Amino acid sequence: MGSLDNNIFRIEGVVQHYDWGGKSFIPNLISEKNPANITYAEYWLGAHLKAPSLVKVQQKNIPLDVFLNEYLSKDSEPNFGTLPYLFKVLDVHKMLSIQVHPTKEAAKKGYELENNNGIPLTANHRNYKDQNHKPEIMVALSDFWLLHGFLERSKLIKNLQETKELTFLLKTFLEKGYLGLYKKVMEFSQEEVNNVLGPLMDRIHPTFIANELEKSAPAYWAAKSLADKDLTSIDRGVFSIFFFNILKLSKGEAIFQDAGLPHAYLEGKNMELMANSDNVLRGGLTSKHIDVEELIRNTKFEETIPAILHGNQNKSNGEVVYKTTTKDFEMSKIELNSSTSHRSVSNSIEILIAMKGSATMIENKNAFFIEKGQSFVIKPNTAYKIQTNSEAEIYKAGVPK
Numbered sequence: 001m002g003s004l005d006n007n008i009f010r011i012e013g014v015v016q017h018y019d020w021g022g023k024s025f026i027p028n029l030i031s032e033k034n035p036a037n038i039t040y041a042e043y044w045l046g047a048h049l050k051a052p053s054l055v056k057v058q059q060k061n062i063p064l065d066v067f068l069n070e071y072l073s074k075d076s077e078p079n080f081g082t083l084p085y086l087f088k089v090l091d092v093h094k095m096l097s098i099q100v101h102p103t104k105e106a107a108k109k110g111y112e113l114e115n116n117n118g119i120p121l122t123a124n125h126r127n128y129k130d131q132n133h134k135p136e137i138m139v140a141l142s143d144f145w146l147l148h149g150f151l152e153r154s155k156l157i158k159n160l161q162e163t164k165e166l167t168f169l170l171k172t173f174l175e176k177g178y179l180g181l182y183k184k185v186m187e188f189s190q191e192e193v194n195n196v197l198g199p200l201m202d203r204i205h206p207t208f209i210a211n212e213l214e215k216s217a218p219a220y221w222a223a224k225s226l227a228d229k230d231l232t233s234i235d236r237g238v239f240s241i242f243f244f245n246i247l248k249l250s251k252g253e254a255i256f257q258d259a260g261l262p263h264a265y266l267e268g269k270n271m272e273l274m275a276n277s278d279n280v281l282r283g284g285l286t287s288k289h290i291d292v293e294e295l296i297r298n299t300k301f302e303e304t305i306p307a308i309l310h311g312n313q314n315k316s317n318g319e320v321v322y323k324t325t326t327k328d329f330e331m332s333k334i335e336l337n338s339s340t341s342h343r344s345v346s347n348s349i350e351i352l353i354a355m356k357g358s359a360t361m362i363e364n365k366n367a368f369f370i371e372k373g374q375s376f377v378i379k380p381n382t383a384y385k386i387q388t389n390s391e392a393e394i395y396k397a398g399v400p401k
Helices: 025-029 064-071 104-116 153-162 167-186 190-209 218-225 237-243 292-298
Strands: 008-012 014-016 042-046 054-057 060-063 085-092 098-100 136-140 144-150 244-249 254-257 263-275 281-284 312-314 319-322 330-337 342-345 350-363 366-371 375-378 383-387 391-398
Touching (some): 008 350, 008 366, 025 042, 054 064, 060 064, 085 350, 085 391, 104 292, 136 330, 153 237, 167 292, 218 237, 237 244, 237 281, 244 254, 244 263, 281 292, 330 383
Antiparallel strands (some): 085 263, 098 263, 098 281, 144 244, 144 263, 312 319, 342 383, 350 366, 350 383, 350 391
16 A cells, blocks of 8 residues: 555546446456446546545545545646546447537536526436536547547438438438438437338348348448337437448547547447546437437537547657647557566656556656556656566556646
């Protein structure tokens, strides 16, 4: 256990057992048994009030938010006042809801309005849980599939032309664009949704069962989203699958998703780093609250050409840095072997997690052993070195310089 005088501390994250998660990847990572065979969807590393990580200090477990408030100088994060990011490991076994995150300005307005209307923070129909925006970056730990923004105009027209059950929507798109198209399907009655998507599901489901669909085809994910579900109340989120980019990221590739960009994770494992917020506006493929008016107000109705990030590599330091436009966070991957070490001075509070292998972190005269699944928090302005006798893969979260 660390002393309060140390600059590096062991921390333990918090598991979120959402129903879309897998059952083995995260338990294996953090060395937990899963005899009940329950889902492990996310592993949170951060100071979010919903699930702060625990800092190991002198035989005590101190919540990270408390640790930062009581044991670090008040100017440790001068630009934010608190830890500005939330770091996660995700195992996506079933697809997540289609969602959009608000800008900081919209979040403040929405939060105040819902407070004034007396909506409790814990209410199921609450849109805004805090006053922050939620840009996010993810780095694939495996082949990873996701929906990411609206298709280019020509590709969306092609999808509508080639999907006979949706061809009638082409006129709306040509006349009213992305907003008109999306607003139309999101405002359909449930009966209208069933009338349109029922014949589509009847047609594509047998080919899905026969394993005849490619994962790059929207029909694959549309069929998968409704497998074993009640087709008398089809989820309107299926429309989005035909309207959005379907991306496959390979291990080590990343994507950034800013406010207003509609997206959904479909399948795979990743590292995710986001602003410290829980504001999510949902558009389908979920049993959670959907507010169509608020969703449309916060969505960017424009074509998106995906920008896959490969990171900026520093071979001598074993680090790949994934740069984005946000000032809230920065993620990097550190890959080391016996001939490569990593030297750094923390620009902010940093959080590290070892995904593979083991290594030693050296700070001044202190040495800290880190192995697969273990995490550490590092105080700002700390000079440290990481080295290994074998191989190690470590992901790091911090704030850009």
